[in-house]
Amino acid sequence: MAKKYDWEAIAESPKFRELHRRKRNFLFGWWAFSAVFYFLLLLGVGYAPDIFKIKVIGNINVCYLFALLQFVASWGIAMYYAYVANKDFDRMTEDLLIEIG
Amino acid sequence: MTRLMVLLTLLLTLGTTAYAVEPSVKVSSTTTPAIAAPSGTAASVSVAHPAPAATAPVPSAAPKLKTNRLITMGMFLVIIGFTMGIVVWAARQTKTAADFYTAGGGITGFQNGWAIAGDYLSAATFLGITGLISIAGMDGFMYAVGPMVTFVTILLVIAEPCRNAGKYTMGDILSFRSSPKVVRGFAALSTVTVSIFYLLAQMVGAGKLMQVLLDIPFRTSVVGVGVLIVVYVCFGGMKATTWVQIIKAGLLMACGVFMSVMIMVKVGMSPVRFFAEIANSVPIQDYVRGVLKHPLAVPGFDYGQRYLEPGLFLKSPIDQLSLGIAWLLGAAGLPHIMMRFFTVPNAKAARKSVIVAMFLIGFFFIMTTILGFGASIYLTPQMLTAVDKGGNMSALLLAQYLGGGAGTIGGDLFLAFVCAVAFTTILAVVSGLVLASSAAISHDVYVNIIKDGKADQKDQVRVARITSLVVGIIAIILGIAAEKQNIVHLVALAFAVAASGNFPVIILSLFWKRFNTAGIISGLTVGAVTAIGLVMVSPNMTYPKKIAADAQKIVVALEKKQAEGVVLAEKDLKTLDKSRADYEKNKNGTSMLGLDAPLFALKNPGIVSVPMGFLAAIFGCLLFRERRSEEMFNEIYVRQNIGVGIANATDH
Numbered sequence: 001m002a003k004k005y006d007w008e009a010i011a012e013s014p015k016f017r018e019l020h021r022r023k024r025n026f027l028f029g030w031w032a033f034s035a036v037f038y039f040l041l042l043l044g045v046g047y048a049p050d051i052f053k054i055k056v057i058g059n060i061n062v063c064y065l066f067a068l069l070q071f072v073a074s075w076g077i078a079m080y081y082a083y084v085a086n087k088d089f090d091r092m093t094e095d096l097l098i099e100i101g
Numbered sequence: 102m103t104r105l106m107v108l109l110t111l112l113l114t115l116g117t118t119a120y121a122v123e124p125s126v127k128v129s130s131t132t133t134p135a136i137a138a139p140s141g142t143a144a145s146v147s148v149a150h151p152a153p154a155a156t157a158p159v160p161s162a163a164p165k166l167k168t169n170r171l172i173t174m175g176m177f178l179v180i181i182g183f184t185m186g187i188v189v190w191a192a193r194q195t196k197t198a199a200d201f202y203t204a205g206g207g208i209t210g211f212q213n214g215w216a217i218a219g220d221y222l223s224a225a226t227f228l229g230i231t232g233l234i235s236i237a238g239m240d241g242f243m244y245a246v247g248p249m250v251t252f253v254t255i256l257l258v259i260a261e262p263c264r265n266a267g268k269y270t271m272g273d274i275l276s277f278r279s280s281p282k283v284v285r286g287f288a289a290l291s292t293v294t295v296s297i298f299y300l301l302a303q304m305v306g307a308g309k310l311m312q313v314l315l316d317i318p319f320r321t322s323v324v325g326v327g328v329l330i331v332v333y334v335c336f337g338g339m340k341a342t343t344w345v346q347i348i349k350a351g352l353l354m355a356c357g358v359f360m361s362v363m364i365m366v367k368v369g370m371s372p373v374r375f376f377a378e379i380a381n382s383v384p385i386q387d388y389v390r391g392v393l394k395h396p397l398a399v400p401g402f403d404y405g406q407r408y409l410e411p412g413l414f415l416k417s418p419i420d421q422l423s424l425g426i427a428w429l430l431g432a433a434g435l436p437h438i439m440m441r442f443f444t445v446p447n448a449k450a451a452r453k454s455v456i457v458a459m460f461l462i463g464f465f466f467i468m469t470t471i472l473g474f475g476a477s478i479y480l481t482p483q484m485l486t487a488v489d490k491g492g493n494m495s496a497l498l499l500a501q502y503l504g505g506g507a508g509t510i511g512g513d514l515f516l517a518f519v520c521a522v523a524f525t526t527i528l529a530v531v532s533g534l535v536l537a538s539s540a541a542i543s544h545d546v547y548v549n550i551i552k553d554g555k556a557d558q559k560d561q562v563r564v565a566r567i568t569s570l571v572v573g574i575i576a577i578i579l580g581i582a583a584e585k586q587n588i589v590h591l592v593a594l595a596f597a598v599a600a601s602g603n604f605p606v607i608i609l610s611l612f613w614k615r616f617n618t619a620g621i622i623s624g625l626t627v628g629a630v631t632a633i634g635l636v637m638v639s640p641n642m643t644y645p646k647k648i649a650a651d652a653q654k655i656v657v658a659l660e661k662k663q664a665e666g667v668v669l670a671e672k673d674l675k676t677l678d679k680s681r682a683d684y685e686k687n688k689n690g691t692s693m694l695g696l697d698a699p700l701f702a703l704k705n706p707g708i709v710s711v712p713m714g715f716l717a718a719i720f721g722c723l724l725f726r727e728r729r730s731e732e733m734f735n736e737i738y739v740r741q742n743i744g745v746g747i748a749n750a751t752d753h
Contacts, residue, residue: 011735020742027257034253035429041246042425045411046418053410058373059380063239063411064470070246071463074253078456081256085452093743 010100019092026084030077037073041066164487166494166501168314168520169513176521177315181329184345184528188333191341198548198561201338202269202540203443208343210450214457217441219346221248221432221458222353222465223530224306224523225592230466231499232492234473236482238389238408240415241473245466247428252462256455259433262611262741264442264451270537271436271603272545275610278733279618285545287625291602292436292541294629297579298595299435300534304580307527313494314520323580329528331573334535335566339444342532349529352522354461357468360496360519363503364475379474380405384481389413408477420703424593427707431596434603437537448744472496497523535576539569593705594636601710602628605718611741617730620722627721628714635706640699645690647698652683 010016044052045063052063199205208216226248233241267273272288304323311322333341368374379385386404392413398404407413415421432438442451476485476495479502488494497519501507504515543565548556556564606624609616636642659677663669669677691697701709 005736005739007733007736007739010739016739016742020738023742031254031257034250038246038250038429039422039425041243042418042421045243045415046421049410049412053406055406059376059406059409060373061406061409064242064376064409067242067246068467071249071467074250074459075463077253078256078459082452082456086449090449096743 005100010096013096013099015092015096015099019089019096022092023089026081030081034074034077038070041070164484166313166488166498167507168316168516170316172513173314173517173520176517177524180521180525184329184333184341184348184525187344187348188337188341191337191344195336195338195340196562197558198269198544198565200340201562201565202440202536202544204338204340204343206444206446208444210445210453211457212343212347213441213445213450213454215350215461216343216346216444217438217454217458218461218465219348219350219353219526219529220438220441220533221462222350222526223303224310224526226465226469227353227357227526228310228493228496228523229491231469231472231476231496232485232489232494234470235476235480235485235495235499236492237414238474238477239411240413242470243411243415243421245469247425248432249459249463249466251428251430251432252455252459254429254433255438256452256459258608258611259439260442260451260455261448261744263439263607264445264448265744266611266737266741267439267443269440269443269544270540271439271607272541272549275606275621276549277610277737278730279610279621279727282550284618284621285549287622289541289545291598291625291629292545293538295434295595295599295603296436296534296538296541297576298591298598299437300531300538300576301579301583302591302595303527303531303534304576305583307531308580308584310493310523310527314497314524319584320581323584324577326527326531327573327577327580330531330535330576331570333528333532334539334569334573338565339536342529342536343444345525345532346529349522349525350461352525354465356500356519356522357465357472360475360500360503361468361471364471364479375471375474376409378478379409382478382481384483385477388482417703419708420705423703423705423708425707426711427593427596427600427705429600430604430711431600431707434599434607435595436541436599436603437533440533440537440540472499475499531576535569535572538572539565542572543568593641594633597632597636597706597710598629600707601632601714602626605711605714609715609718609722611737614731614734614738615722615726616718616734617722617725617727619725619727620718623721624714624718627717628710631713632706632710635701635703635710637694638696638700639704639706640702641704642692642694642696642699644692644696644698645687649684649687649690652680652687655680656684 044066052061052066054062056062056065195201197205226245230241230245233244235241263274266277270288271292272285275288276282276284304326307326308319308323311317311326312319315322317325333345337345365371365375368378380403382405385408389404389407390398393404393407395402441454445451445454473495476499480495480498482492485492485495485498488498497516500519501512501516504513505511543561547564547568548554548561552560602625605628606616606621609620609624655676659669659673659680662673
């Protein structure tokens with residue numbers, strides 16, 4: 001059995017509040033961004049086919065490039081999140097864990 | 102232990118052979134249904150299929166995919182032998198419940214990333230999406246984007262909190278600060294429902310695929326696949342399942358890369374030239390002209406380029422949006438994906454595993470465009486649709502072509518290899534599903550509801566093995582029963598139920614202080630019931646009156662021709678007879694729910710059922726306040742954020 005923690009006190013501690021605030025803003029912010037960005041593709045394909053038909057390089061059109069951009073954006077968000085989490089969130093979490101023993 | 106295993110394998114194999122002797126209806130390879138997995142709505146495309154294209158050249162005899170049985174069987178045996186070796190190795194190390202469900206949490210983030218990719222890239226993604234692109238052009242690729250973007254949701258809001266707050270199942274997370282027994286019951290029910298929908302589609306797809314590839318009866322293939330999976334899961338637990346998934350992901354990636362490189366070499370590794378080849382292909386131009394029903398080419402219309410533009414088949418943007426919602430949130434609520442996060446030691450490893458999986462899956466989806474369009478260029482959509490209406494055989498035909506063509510040693514070998522990869526894929530995905538359902542029944546229902554959490558390790562593992570066996574047998578029975586059913590919408594349904602039922606309650610449990618038992622129950626129930634209900638009254642179901650009306654149209658048209666004195670060709674006469682029979686048979690029929698026409702116009706319920714799930718969860722929770730769950734919020738909140746006290750996450 002692990003030791004008993006005072007969850008209330010941890011939740012109210014400034015360090016936890018700071019970690020929580022930063023995480024929440026980051027996670028839900030980027031999540032909303034990825035959702036909106038994805039719906040842009042669906043809306044574009046459905047309602048703006050003329051734009052999506054425009055050829056960009058040779059026969060490759062906006063539609064294909066925009067779909068590929070979805071992949072790049074997802075990877076980008078993932079890498080950026082990993083960077084921020086490894087740099088800030090993990091360090092703050094460790095500090096907190098040491099503090100509460 | 103090992104002896105028991107050998108005995109069971111032997112017994113089950115004998116059973117399989119008994120089945121094999123049974124005569125079966127010979128089904129031509131042209132009827133393989135879309136083996137959809139994340140691609141949920143392969144149905145949308147296959148339904149919107151080109152009506153017999155007027156101008157597309159019709160091949161005289163329907164082409165067929167022919168495998169070299171000896172080589173293919175050999176490859177299958179190698180794969181089965183190798184994976185069985187893993188099972189024996191894993192079985193020796195599976196002693197506790199934690200070993201069985203989560204491989205003791207001893208999988209590294211990198212390994213788990215490959216396993217997630219193995220779990221997620223089902224036969225549908227490989228055969229289904231490649232096939233859709235090969236016969237529907239750019240529209241097919243649209244089906245690959247959603248299943249990729251959903252991983253952002255999993256990465257940001259699901260993976261780490263679940264790892265920190267859960268132990269083996271979704272029930273662990275949901276029951277944390279609510280009335281445990283009731284909530285676990287509902288969570289288990291929901292997990293089993295979602296998994297069974299998903300499982301059924303995989304089993305039927307696997308049966309049909311093996312039937313074509315090995316030329317064995319449908320029942321034998323379903324029983325064979327089922328038996329193997331039961332053996333994998335019962336004995337090897339999560340450890341064997343994970344390694345089968347990792348190996349499968351490796352084989353699939355290798356296969357995809359190899360085939361893509363072979364195609365790109367043909368066009369001098371230039372994407373621009375590759376796309377020019379598609380647009381300049383005369384068969385593709387003819388095919389598109391047929392799809393658009395232009396009897397004569399419209400001057401100046403670039404038919405080849407049209408294949409690269411969206412909207413050739415997908416005509417309903419709202420339906421696509423609705424499907425998009427299910428994708429964005431559905432994968433995050435799939436129990437067998439969630440379970441993968443419990444196999445790593447900590448949140449950091451969970452994070453790493455999602456990122457590794459995202460790169461593998463994304464990379465693979467992008468390769469499907471090379472494979473799919475490559476198949477259109479070199480094999481023509483006409484030939485691919487003639488072999489299989491939904492294009493499900495495209496990747497396999499392409500392998501045969503790249504290896505040197507049908508009948509050559511190279512072609513046979515390469516085809517056999519890709520078939521074996523498809524086979525491993527099915528084994529890996531179904532194993533994950535069986536394990537997730539079995540964990541829900543044994544851990545949530547048996548251990549925590551019936552035994553009040555007081556079952557010793559030996560007992561837990563024993564029950565987990567028995568439930569795996571039972572789930573496996575149920576999967577085999579349902580798979581056989583569903584042979585003639587249209588199973589494609591089941592995967593869409595699994596995603597919709599996961600997105601509308603599971604996702605809202607998981608998110609609210611983790612992030613909303615006031616969330617409680619009433620909210621979980623109303624959210625899970627209303628979300629799932631709405632999603633299932635809407636699908637039952639949607640255009641996915643069969644409406645006999647619609648079939649009758651279509652048949653009547655053909656009858657009228659052909660009779661008019663006859664009245665004008667045209668002598669009908671034999672083929673048209675046959676069509677006439679068949680249409681008359683169809684009309685008679687269907688004119689008074691109604692759908693499964695007794696409807697003449699769909700009540701809900703969309704194929705995908707997400708746009709309605711996801712908000713319903715959220716609203717029901719919120720209202721249910723506001724109606725019945727629960728002090729305890731509010732007081733305990735700080736605990737789960739701190740835990741899911743920093744992962745303190747993971748080991749005793751459920752000892753409350």
